[in-house]
Amino acid sequence: MLIEMQHVFKTYKNGVVALSDITLSIDKGEFVYLIGPSGAGKSTWLKLLYREELPTKGKMMVNGFDFSRFKRRHLHRLRRSIGVVFQDYRLIDRLTVEENIAFALEVIEAPAREIRRRVQELLYLVGLKVHAKRFPRELSGGEQQRIAIARALANKPQLIIADEPTGNLDYENSLQILKLLEEINLQGTTVIMATHDRDIVNRFRRRVLELSGGRLVRDEAKGVYDRP
Amino acid sequence: MKPRTFRRHVRDAFRSFLRNGWMSFASIATVSITLFLVGVFILAALNIDHLAKQTESQVEISIYLKMDTTQDAIQIMASDLKQLPHVHSVRFVPREEGLAWLKETYADEADLFVGLDDDNPLPDAFFIKTDAPSQTAELAQTIKQWPQVEKVRYAQEEVAKLLEITTVIRQVMLVVVIGLALTATFLISNTIKLTILSRREEVELMRLVGASKWYIRMPYFIEGALIGLIGAGLPFMVLVYVYQRYVEGTEILSMSVLTLQIVLVPLVVTLFGLGLIIGIWGSLSSIRKFLRA
Numbered sequence: 001m002l003i004e005m006q007h008v009f010k011t012y013k014n015g016v017v018a019l020s021d022i023t024l025s026i027d028k029g030e031f032v033y034l035i036g037p038s039g040a041g042k043s044t045w046l047k048l049l050y051r052e053e054l055p056t057k058g059k060m061m062v063n064g065f066d067f068s069r070f071k072r073r074h075l076h077r078l079r080r081s082i083g084v085v086f087q088d089y090r091l092i093d094r095l096t097v098e099e100n101i102a103f104a105l106e107v108i109e110a111p112a113r114e115i116r117r118r119v120q121e122l123l124y125l126v127g128l129k130v131h132a133k134r135f136p137r138e139l140s141g142g143e144q145q146r147i148a149i150a151r152a153l154a155n156k157p158q159l160i161i162a163d164e165p166t167g168n169l170d171y172e173n174s175l176q177i178l179k180l181l182e183e184i185n186l187q188g189t190t191v192i193m194a195t196h197d198r199d200i201v202n203r204f205r206r207r208v209l210e211l212s213g214g215r216l217v218r219d220e221a222k223g224v225y226d227r228p
Numbered sequence: 229m230k231p232r233t234f235r236r237h238v239r240d241a242f243r244s245f246l247r248n249g250w251m252s253f254a255s256i257a258t259v260s261i262t263l264f265l266v267g268v269f270i271l272a273a274l275n276i277d278h279l280a281k282q283t284e285s286q287v288e289i290s291i292y293l294k295m296d297t298t299q300d301a302i303q304i305m306a307s308d309l310k311q312l313p314h315v316h317s318v319r320f321v322p323r324e325e326g327l328a329w330l331k332e333t334y335a336d337e338a339d340l341f342v343g344l345d346d347d348n349p350l351p352d353a354f355f356i357k358t359d360a361p362s363q364t365a366e367l368a369q370t371i372k373q374w375p376q377v378e379k380v381r382y383a384q385e386e387v388a389k390l391l392e393i394t395t396v397i398r399q400v401m402l403v404v405v406i407g408l409a410l411t412a413t414f415l416i417s418n419t420i421k422l423t424i425l426s427r428r429e430e431v432e433l434m435r436l437v438g439a440s441k442w443y444i445r446m447p448y449f450i451e452g453a454l455i456g457l458i459g460a461g462l463p464f465m466v467l468v469y470v471y472q473r474y475v476e477g478t479e480i481l482s483m484s485v486l487t488l489q490i491v492l493v494p495l496v497v498t499l500f501g502l503g504l505i506i507g508i509w510g511s512l513s514s515i516r517k518f519l520r521a
Contacts, residue, residue, distance in 0.1 A: 103437070
């Protein structure tokens with residue numbers, strides 16, 4: 001089991017209850033959509049997974065890290081086992097495409113030769129080899145998101161978390177991103193994707209988790225966007 | 229940490245140091261002023277200590293002997309005195325010599341001494357110097373117990389005053405320096421905060437992709453150390469120049485000041501040590517707040 005949650009609650013300091021009583025588990029190699037209206041707690045739930053937020057109550061395990069016995073100094077180890085992709089790409093504008101991908105390897109002090117090899121591999125995977133020396137601003141949204149995905153994959157994480165990765169993209173580009181995520185998933189990486197994109201969810205049928213008002217209201221294999 | 233990583237951190241630190249321009253300058257200025265004062269204090273303290281030691285070593289205990297003391301007894305006493313702990317030097321002044329000195333000193337009133345040659349009222353005396361002024365009183369007490377000793381005198385008050393003044397000066401220095409050092413630390417931590425804020429997104433990405441805390445801290449650490457070291461280097465050069473040019477070779481109360489060579493090591497250690505501590509402390513305190521968030 002890659003992710004395991006038992007009766008997890010999250011209440012923010014200002015008293016807002018973001019998540020209540022979430023119990024679920026996700027297996028290695030799954031592809032999971034996380035859907036629900038804005039403010040339902042999707043982002044909070046994703047943030048719990050990579051410990052950007054801490055649960056207020058409840059037990060959880062991610063990638064073999066038991067959060068009830070988690071030490072702050074191990075945070076970077078958890079983070080290296082998770083790749084995160086955002087709606088707004090979060091690339092570094094002053095760095096080229098390949099430098100942006102190498103960034104994730106450099107900050108964990110990978111050997112120079114391995115960085116070069118891995119960056120080439122990733123550029124090939126996301127189909128941006130020709131744009132290696134260009135800057136993110138010169139590329140389309142879809143291409144920028146592919147850079148972000150390459151960066152998230154750089155450290156060969158067990159889990160990819162994508163928070164509305166297609167939110168800023170048109171349908172064509174969204175399909176490309178989805179195909180890329182599927183390919184990554186086929187290679188064994190677990191993918192969790194929060195989305196509002198009805199067409200995508202209905203077209204690529206996968207397990208659907210639906211949050212509403214901080215509660216898990218649906219957990220359906222090969223589900224569709226709208227509740228049956 | 230790999231050399232390659234370290235080089236990059238150093239480069240990043242220099243970059244943001246230059247980019248922060250005025251804030252870096254303000255931080256360096258504060259550190260410089262602080263450390264300049266620290267340096268002045270250190271030089272003053274070393275010389276006061278030196279002066280005090282010289283003065284203290286001149287603090288004499290006067291031992292006046294009984295009139296019936298024989299030459300043999302005097303011989304024995306002289307060697308006994310030399311055996312005592314903390315006795316730096318022993319000088320014997322026979323009564324004749326004492327009278328001669330008195331006459332010479334008060335030559336204008338020579339008539340006072342008429343007839344004294346035959347009936348010298350002065351006793352034989354020993355004058356000893358100690359090398360530990362705090363021991364003077366105890367030493368005097370010991371000697372007073374000796375059978376042939378009529379009277380013991382020493383400049384107790386002068387010694388006490390000197391020690392008191394040095395203590396007060398040290399305490400004042402400590403307070404002023406701590407106050408200034410805190411100000412400097414605060415300014416540095418603000419400068420580093422600017423750097424962190426300007427690279428906020430990058431730092432967040434580093435944390436996201438799993439950089440260790442030390443990896444993230446290192447460039448700010450180096451930037452702080454850089455500010456601290458430059459802030460120490462400037463006053464150091466000024467102080468060395470001024471000391472060499474104007475202070476070294478002069479005399480205070482007819483006692484020579486310390487040479488530059490002697491004060492150089494404590495000056496270097498204190499200024500650069502304090503500069504580093506202030507710089508690193510300042511940078512760590514601002515990155516800590518940020519990393520916790």
